[in-house]
Amino acid sequence: MENTDINEAVQELETILDVVRWSVSRFNQAGLYFGHGTDNAWDEVISMVLQVLHLPQQIDLQLYQSRLTTSEKRQVLELIQRRIDERVPAAYLTNQAWFCGLPFYVDERVLVPRxxxxxxxxxxxxxxxxxxxxxxxxxxxxxxxxxxxxxxxxxxxxxxxxxxxxxxxxxxxxxxxxxxxxxxxxxxxxxxxxxxxxxxxxxxxxxxxxxxxxxxxxxxxxxxxxxxxxxxxxxxxxxxxxxxxxxxxxxxxxxxxxxxxxxxxxxxxxxxxxxxxxxxxxxxxxxxxxxxxxxxxxxxxxxxxx
Structure with a gap:
């Protein structure tokens, strides 16, 4: 994914839902594998986006219509790009995984809980x-x-x-x-x-x-x-x-x-x-x-x- 794609997305996308939809499309296009806490692009993108925005993993549906600032969009989309380019499990990029409904710090020294x-x-x-x-x-x-x-x-x-x-x-x-x-x-x-x-x-x-x-x-x-x-x-x-x-x-x-x-x-x-x-x-x-x-x-x- 080129920087020009991210620049265009930062300019054109507005809401959390916009960013999620765009990111899911990019994940599916890239053919990523999902098996480290999620089993599909939609759930993984939502988890990553909400973590970057410091929001709970479960939010009211209306909040997905919230508009993001330019800096928030760029931070989210650069993380999405790393997931695609590096083929690294999302939990290593955010340093957080969930198990039994509890949050855990993780990095490349341990397996992602699943x-x-x-x-x-x-x-x-x-x-x-x-x-x-x-x-x-x-x-x-x-x-x-x-x-x-x-x-x-x-x-x-x-x-x-x-x-x-x-x-x-x-x-x-x-x-x-x-x-x-x-x-x-x-x-x-x-x-x-x-x-x-x-x-x-x-x-x-x-x-x-x-x-x-x-x-x-x-x-x-x-x-x-x-x-x-x-x-x-x-x-x-x-x-x-x-x-x-x-x-x-x-x-x-x-x-x-x-x-x-x-x-x-x-x-x-x-x-x-x-x-x-x-x-x-x-x-x-x-x-x-x-x-x-x-x-x-x-x-x-x-x-x-x-």
């Missing part, structure tokens, strides 16, 4: 937890969005947010402080469970790296901006999941649950763990590849497969 586990959290893990968890672990925490959302949903729980990446933990700490949860959510450096010796939890939730080698090679350009350490997990996508499953019983209290997202690698899970009683979760709002398994089932399975 897990269907959000629905599980908002439903308070119905069907699995029979009482309030006292101790929760968010393993491979990244931005700490799962940890923080769990802390909001279970206000009496202590939540550990563990990750192997110090860069990710820096981002997690930013979010923990912004949500003022330093007294209940704790960022911890750990290679899977290596930094959690002696720690036990009522619930372990993890969205680990699970993308297999074939999918890594085929991913749209936007995904390659994200840290590969948060995505790639070997030929079958299960390099880290094997360790998570095997050692989980040592870190779960009796009756505790492990919730794991494996995405498209669910095919490999079913092949390699056919005898492990996994509960695959159906989501009302879309998404798949997430399973739940209880401590006792894991312990029995690995005792019989040593």
């Amino acid at each position: 897990s269907p586990i959000a629905e599980l959290i908002q439903n308070r893990f119905a069907g699995f937890l029979t009482e309030e968890p006292g101790y929760i672990l968010d393993l491979c925490t990244g931005s700490a969005c799962i940890a923080i959302a769990c802390a909001y949903e279970f206000p009496e729980a202590q939540v550990d947010a563990a990750d192997i990446s110090y860069d990710a933990l820096d981002v997690a700490s930013i979010n923990i402080e912004e949500h003022q949860l330093q007294d209940r959510v704790f960022p911890l450096h750990s290679d899977v469970y290596s930094g959690l010796a002696g720690q036990k939890y009522d619930l372990i939730v993890t969205n680990p790296p699970y993308v297999d080698a074939e999918d890594i090679a085929d991913m749209p350009e936007e995904f390659h901006v994200e840290p590969v350490i948060g995505l790639a997990a070997g030929e079958d996508g299960l390099d880290i999941v094997h360790t998570i499953l095997r050692d989980a019983p040592d870190h779960l209290n009796d009756g505790g649950w492990l919730i794991v997202e494996v995405g498209n690698s669910l095919v490999h899970m079913n092949e390699q763990y056919a005898d492990l009683p996994l509960t695959w979760i159906t989501f009302e709002h879309g998404g798949d590849g997430v399973f739940a398994v209880q401590k006792e089932a894991l312990a029995e399975y690995f005792a019989g497969n040593e």
Whole structure:
């Protein structure tokens, strides 16, 4: 998109709706990929425009007829141009993503939050937890969005947010402080469970790296901006999941649950763990590849497969 196009748009467009319509047309023309919090050009443009204008993500429809100043139009349209030219997920351009209805700071050190586990959290893990968890672990925490959302949903729980990446933990700490949860959510450096010796939890939730080698090679350009350490997990996508499953019983209290997202690698899970009683979760709002398994089932399975 040429600067002349932006100059023309700044001169001709007037309202928020004008800018949104024009930007959606440019996104569709450019053939962008949407998969980092939105799945279409319209929703992504609206989110970006409202963030630049420092407006809530939900506004009255009448406000879309509000006229913008020249400087506001130029600021919005230059960001739109960056999204097209750089093929960077919108959340990295605005440094904000939403998860469980909560805002999170993000940059290229962490994945953009988008897990269907959000629905599980908002439903308070119905069907699995029979009482309030006292101790929760968010393993491979990244931005700490799962940890923080769990802390909001279970206000009496202590939540550990563990990750192997110090860069990710820096981002997690930013979010923990912004949500003022330093007294209940704790960022911890750990290679899977290596930094959690002696720690036990009522619930372990993890969205680990699970993308297999074939999918890594085929991913749209936007995904390659994200840290590969948060995505790639070997030929079958299960390099880290094997360790998570095997050692989980040592870190779960009796009756505790492990919730794991494996995405498209669910095919490999079913092949390699056919005898492990996994509960695959159906989501009302879309998404798949997430399973739940209880401590006792894991312990029995690995005792019989040593």
